[in-house]
Amino acid sequence: MSTDLHLTPLLAPLEEAIAQLGDTWRPDDPAYRADVLRQTMTSLSYACFAYFHADAEHPDWAPLWNPVYTLQPNPDDIYLQSPIRGDLTYRVSGNRGTCRILSFTTQRALSGTVDEMPRPSGHNEVDDADLGLAPGEDFEVIFSARRPAGYTGRWAPIDPEARGMIVRYRSYDWLNEVDPVLSIECLDPVPPKPRLTPDDIVSRIGEMARFPARKTRLYYPMQNGVKERVGFNVFEPVRMPGALAKQVYWPACFQFDPDEALIIETELPPDRPYWNIQLNDPLFNALEYVYRLSSTNGHYARASADGKLRAVIALTDPGVPNWLDPAGYTEGGIYGRWYDCSSAPTPTITRVKLAALRDHLPADTPVVTPEQRAEELRQRVRACQRRRRW
8 A cells, every 4th residue: 555645535535425416406506505515524524433433343332413413313312323243242231311212223234334225134123112121220231143042131133234233312301301321342252452554544534535425315315305206395204114113204395485484283193102393404404403493392392272283483483382493494304203103193384474373373372482482492402412412
């Protein structure tokens, strides 16, 4: 290998991500181009964890989507990932915490590391209910292709082809629920974690540079597909292969004018362990959710007196419950989730003039004052910052 190493040729594949601008909704809009540049850099920053942080013989949790907002991470979730290998045995141990849901998903490849959408890997998903974990409990689970001989403790199967594990700490009450504390260990005899060779480093930098383009090629079609099939302001419920099996998603693409608002209305399932709704930008990234009220869930949302949920998307505070702040965007994506619910109703979206919003809401819809909204946002900022997203 040449000792004359330069980053410029190694990073050339980043331009492939910029070339994906043609697959966005407004290829000629300078703001869209800037968003694509930002998305490319955030994906690259995450790729450092994907390629340099750990390996399957020396697993370790790394932050997944939360710090960079790509792939519309659920604001209620803290995502972690670690490389694993299906022919090895792992122990995950620690404390369950009191978050709403703790889940483990194994995949044949982690998102963005191959030129195909991640697919299920055999028995690819378990959550705290499947494992019988009580809130606040100390525990350990063995993950392996086969149950170890003579082992009678908690065990979860992984496919022999598994290459990555994703963990979700899903919270309802961000301020008061306690996130889990977990470790992951490989139980097979392995050598010490090696120093990387120059060839290893160059190869991994090359994979990092290809990572943003792989992600855009895989995930732009998801949001674009909703728009092409059903247009704007229409929900298209779906169960996603490779995603959480207990979860029904309800995506839509939103669009409105600055002097308008969108009213999202839905029945709520009688039995609803968890549900939420969030707003995304047109490139399938989560909108700012620490300092903006761009999402809500079953803990924070207020149902109307008739039992329905009504949420309002508007550029400025409409003074009603369940405002979803689009953070300056007048178009983008919506994702809702029904997790393990007894039904999966499909919400509707109504486009109205903001000045006439209350004409389209129940007469008893409360007024949310600027002071109440400011306190709501203060509580959100504190709660989100106290969770470990990095």
